Amino acid sequence: MTGPRPCGKPTQRGAALLVALLAVALASVLALGLVEDQRRTLARTQALTETERSWQFAQGLESTLVERVRRARREGAGPMPLDGGWSAAFPVPGGAVRIRLIPRSDRFNLNSLADPTPERALRARDGLARLLAQLDLDPGLADALGDALRAGGRPVLLAHISELGEMDGFSTVDRTRLLPFVTVVPDPRSRLDVNAASAEALVAQVPELGSEAAERLILRAPYARPEDLFAQPELQALSAPDLANRLAVEGDWFLAHAEIALGDRVQDHYRLLNVSGAGYDARYVSLGIP
Structure with a gap:
């Protein structure tokens, strides 16, 4: 004689436990995905913020340096030794900045x-x-x-x-x-x-x-x-x-190169400038490409 058939309750409990474990795993994956998305969003936001800050620093430095060149010429300083040498780096909030003017009227x-x-x-x-x-x-x-x-x-x-x-x-x-x-x-x-x-x-x-x-x-x-x-x-x-x-005997066109270091990021800004007019003429602007 065979004994009584086992009921299905243990099997049902095992299946429920498996579903619960799968649900917990899926929730963990989703949570990790959300955390990663937030991390990436934060990193993108920080990068955009630093890019905008470096852009503003570069623009201010370029206009200042061009004005110095123009003032020196008005005061009769003669040909400017603008050979592409870097300015001294000086601190800004969160980093440091330096700039140079590379002649483009020499070619x-x-x-x-x-x-x-x-x-x-x-x-x-x-x-x-x-x-x-x-x-x-x-x-x-x-x-x-x-x-x-x-x-x-x-x-x-x-x-x-x-x-x-x-x-x-x-x-x-x-x-x-x-x-x-x-x-x-x-x-x-x-x-x-x-x-x-x-x-x-x-x-x-x-x-x-x-x-x-x-x-x-x-x-x-x-x-x-x-x-x-x-x-x-x-x-x-x-x-x-x-x-x-x-x-x-002096150039009007220069490539302005600003190197902006903010935190652990270094960005290079380039502008083609004409310094002969009342303002300065930025004919092209690029980030990282001279």
Whole structure:
């Protein structure tokens, strides 16, 4: 004879316990997920707050430094030694800040190939072709870039030097070799700062000038006044009446680089600035990309 069949209560109790354990585990997972979401939200909020604070610090420092440059020039301090050196770091709430102004008038402006006056644009092409030849690069790239900047029949300016990477013919090697001698600023008629420029950039800016003459001019720098520069025999020998529109003894364009350290975060702010006007002209602003 068989005994009585066991009732289902123990099995039901085991199933209930299993469901309870699963519910507790699920609740724990949900709770951890909520905690993690809150942690991420807090981290994002803190990062946004620090970014905004660093932005404000950078903006204030840039305007202050530009005003110092402008005041020194008004007081007749002569060419400013703005060679990209860092300012002394000074404390701000929660961290420290330092800034530097990197010259951008010391290089040949690629946007000069988009000058609305055809004569000036052709001269700029010639200048770039001479620079490319000096660097053992293909001079034909000057025509390629000039055509690209007038592809639609109207001149189009480059916004950033990185756009060369999208141009046909400009390899990574070409760009790396060319980069120390060229820049991109939004004024096709920007002047070259002879006191800060290289002989290669000077030849590109003034194609009528030979390489040896350019080297002699650079060796005699700095020039305190434009009159001192234009009195040099190499420039006196040229039949180029518009040299004052192409050359200068101090730069107007700079790349402002602010390094903001807040807590354990370091952020780099860059602005392309023109310091010649009543205000300062920030043509592009970037975070972490010069």
